[in-house]
Amino acid sequence: xxxxxxxxxxxRALDAAEELFYARGLQAVGMDAIRGASGISLKxxxxxxxxxxALIEAYxxxxxxxWRAALERYVDDRPAGRERLLAVFDWLGRxxxxxxxxxxxxxNSYGELGATSPGVAAAARAHKDAFRRxxxxxxxxxxxxAALADHVLLLAEGAITTAALTGGAEPAxxxxxxxxxxxxxxxx
Amino acid sequence: xxxxxxxxxxxRALDAAEELFYARGLQAVGMDAIRGASGISLKxxxxxxxxxxALIEAYxxxxxxxWRAALERYVDDRPAGRERLLAVFDWLGRxxxxxxxxxxxxxNSYGELGATSPGVAAAARAHKDAFRRxxxxxxxxxxxxAALADHVLLLAEGAITTAALTGGAEPAxxxxxxxxxxxxxxxx
DNA sequence: CACCCCGGAGAACGACCGTTCTCCGCGCGG
DNA sequence: CCGCGCGGAGAACGGTCGTTCTCCGGGGTG
Numbered sequence: 032x033x034x035x036x037x038x039x040x041x042x043r044a045l046d047a048a049e050e051l052f053y054a055r056g057l058q059a060v061g062m063d064a065i066r067g068a069s070g071i072s073l074k075x076x077x078x079x080x081x082x083x084x085a086l087i088e089a090y091x092x093x094x095x096x097x098w099r100a101a102l103e104r105y106v107d108d109r110p111a112g113r114e115r116l117l118a119v120f121d122w123l124g125r126x127x128x129x130x131x132x133x134x135x136x137x138x139n140s141y142g143e144l145g146a147t148s149p150g151v152a153a154a155a156r157a158h159k160d161a162f163r164r165x166x167x168x169x170x171x172x173x174x175x176x177a178a179l180a181d182h183v184l185l186l187a188e189g190a191i192t193t194a195a196l197t198g199g200a201e202p203a204x205x206x207x208x209x210x211x212x213x214x215x216x217x218x219x
Numbered sequence: 220x221x222x223x224x225x226x227x228x229x230x231r232a233l234d235a236a237e238e239l240f241y242a243r244g245l246q247a248v249g250m251d252a253i254r255g256a257s258g259i260s261l262k263x264x265x266x267x268x269x270x271x272x273a274l275i276e277a278y279x280x281x282x283x284x285x286w287r288a289a290l291e292r293y294v295d296d297r298p299a300g301r302e303r304l305l306a307v308f309d310w311l312g313r314x315x316x317x318x319x320x321x322x323x324x325x326x327n328s329y330g331e332l333g334a335t336s337p338g339v340a341a342a343a344r345a346h347k348d349a350f351r352r353x354x355x356x357x358x359x360x361x362x363x364x365a366a367l368a369d370h371v372l373l374l375a376e377g378a379i380t381t382a383a384l385t386g387g388a389e390p391a392x393x394x395x396x397x398x399x400x401x402x403x404x405x406x407x
Numbered sequence: 408c409a410c411c412c413c414g415g416a417g418a419a420c421g422a423c424c425g426t427t428c429t430c431c432g433c434g435c436g437g
Numbered sequence: 438c439c440g441c442g443c444g445g446a447g448a449a450c451g452g453t454c455g456t457t458c459t460c461c462g463g464g465g466t467g
Binding site: 249250251261262265270271 | 423424425426427428
């Protein structure tokens with residue numbers, strides 16, 4: 032068995048885990064459901080991930096990497112400066128409009144298991160930290176005051192949860208609007 | 220047995236449910252734990268609430284009423300106008316600093332069971348709707364443009380989840396700062 | 408061809424949970 | 438004083454879940 036097989040199978044397992052965990056929640060999805068969706072036997076699943084907790088943490092880790100990479104790819108297509116910072120909210124708006132959007136996987140996971148599972152809590156904190164650092168870099172690039180990074184983070188975070196609850200994409204537009212106002216204020 | 224007894228027992232049940240559900244999550248708390256914390260027998264619990272779902276919904280309903288009443292009491296002590304709108308974030312800051320603060324009960328519940336339980340999803344939406352209406356009224360009182368209500372909602376929402384993840388109260392101060400900037404911008 | 412090992416399918420196991428049932432004691436109406 | 442019904446404690450039941458085990462077939466090796 033080539034290691035390439037292992038990697039491909041692991042990827043399929045994580046694909047199934049991500050789809051199910053994100054759509055239905057962590058505790059609502061049993062290992063059997065992941066086996067059914069991935070076609071990977073329970074035995075093999077437990078060889079790749081020693082426990083459901085480990086699978087959950089691997090799911091969160093990979094989702095963090097992919098989510099941030101997708102955001103970065105999107106905003107890096109814009110010219111550096113205010114445009115690039117504002118593009119964050121265009122990307123959020125596209126995300127909100129995707130079918131099956133159900134809010135931030137890390138916030139959802141933290142609400143469900145953060146109190147019980149230190150691994151889940153740490154993953155959520157790491158994700159938000161990395162997001163915040165990215166925003167701070169964009170704010171610096173836009174020559175805006177550093178405090179704006181916190182404001183932008185709160186607006187993005189609020190837009191994500193509000194979009195999850197209302198099911199629409201307008202929070203992205205509203206948050207972008209607020210950032211534009213804050214930017215014009217800080218440069219006056 | 221006087222109905223007053225029933226109400227007192229129901230209140231004790233909801234007290235226990237609120238403490239446990241909020242601290243540990245909905246699915247992590249069994250009916251047995253609520254019986255242990257409240258001292259109310261399972262039989263009586265099921266007489267008051269026909270199912271765990273019903274207890275969860277009653278918990279959310281009561282928490283919504285109390286949360287919004289506490290906020291309203293706090294901000295109504297300030298003079299009408301911008302001060303009153305900004306007081307929302309002072310109140311949030313006090314809430315964040317309370318021991319056991321773990322974010323918005325409705326966002327957490329929605330992340331955990333919103334996909335499975337329509338009742339939980341509806342309760343979360345109703346709570347955010349009512350909060351938004353309250354903010355809109357405060358924005359109108361402050362003679363600020365109506366669009367500011369959405370911006371303030373996003374900042375408050377973002378502050379709540381960010382405070383939950385980082386464990387500090389600064390997001391309230393940062394959000395207040397952003398609202399001040401937006402207010403000064405809109406009146407210039 | 409015989410052997411062996413790996414992986415798949417699914418049963419099995421132990422724990423837990425929501426809900427109901429049994430049994431018992433206690434207080435009130437005759 | 439005698440029943441009788443309500444409430445409490447906890448066992449019981451049915452289902453689910455995480456995890457492990459059993460059994461079996463198939464493919465590579467001598």
